[in-house]
Amino acid sequence: MNAFLKLLFFLVFWFSGQPVSAQLQIHVATGISLMYTSNPVTNTNDGFISGIHAAVNGRFFKQRSFVQTGVILNVLNQTSLNRLSVFTEEPKIYLLKIPLLGGYQLIKSDDFVLRAMGGGVLGLTAKIEKNNLDLNSESIKDAQFGVKVGGGVDLGYLSVDVFFEKGLSAFYTAKDYTADFITISVGVSF
Numbered sequence: 001m002n003a004f005l006k007l008l009f010f011l012v013f014w015f016s017g018q019p020v021s022a023q024l025q026i027h028v029a030t031g032i033s034l035m036y037t038s039n040p041v042t043n044t045n046d047g048f049i050s051g052i053h054a055a056v057n058g059r060f061f062k063q064r065s066f067v068q069t070g071v072i073l074n075v076l077n078q079t080s081l082n083r084l085s086v087f088t089e090e091p092k093i094y095l096l097k098i099p100l101l102g103g104y105q106l107i108k109s110d111d112f113v114l115r116a117m118g119g120g121v122l123g124l125t126a127k128i129e130k131n132n133l134d135l136n137s138e139s140i141k142d143a144q145f146g147v148k149v150g151g152g153v154d155l156g157y158l159s160v161d162v163f164f165e166k167g168l169s170a171f172y173t174a175k176d177y178t179a180d181f182i183t184i185s186v187g188v189s190f
Helices: 002-016
Strands: 023-036 049-062 065-077 092-108 112-128 143-155 158-167 180-189
Touching (some): 023 065, 049 092, 049 180, 065 112
Antiparallel strands (some): 023 049, 065 092, 092 112, 143 158, 158 180
8 A cells, every 4th residue: 555655645746846727638438357366266167267347537638648546336146157258147346446646648549549558456345246256345354455557548439458466465354365357348528
C-alpha cells in the first residue's frame, strides 16, 4: 500500500505544477478478465480463471499526459478451466478495483489515439458466492494491491484497452498466494 500512496502523491504533485486548463474525459467500458494464481485449490490445471468486468473511469488531461482513475467491477469464476468460459453457472468472486494510472498519448490525431498507461491498483473483495472449495472471507483477503501497465487505442469515441496487473500482495490467505490479471476492454469515451 505504501507504493500506491507514493504514486498518488507524485501524480498530485506533478499535476499541481501543470497549467490549470485540464480536460476531463469519462470512459465506460466492459470486457473479459483473466486471473492467474498458483493456488492449487482454485487452479487445478495451471490455466486461467475467466470472468468479465465493467468499468467507469475518468481521465484528467494536461496536454498529452493524463491521470486515470475509476471503479472496475470484476466478476470471476472461482476455479480455472481449460478454455475461456465467462458465462458459466459456477460460483463467482466479485472484486472492486480502484486504479490510479498515469498515461501519455504516444500518437494523437483527430480520429486516432495510441495511449500507454501504468500505475497502482487497489482491489477489494466485494462478494464470494457459496462454493464447494471452502472459499470465503477467511480464505480470500479483503484488500489486495498490484501494479498495472497497459495501453489502448481510441478510434473516435470507441476505445480498446489491454492491461496486465501484477499482484504485489496476497490474494488468498493460504500461503499468501497472489493473483495476476489480464483484462481486455471495449468502451466509449465522452
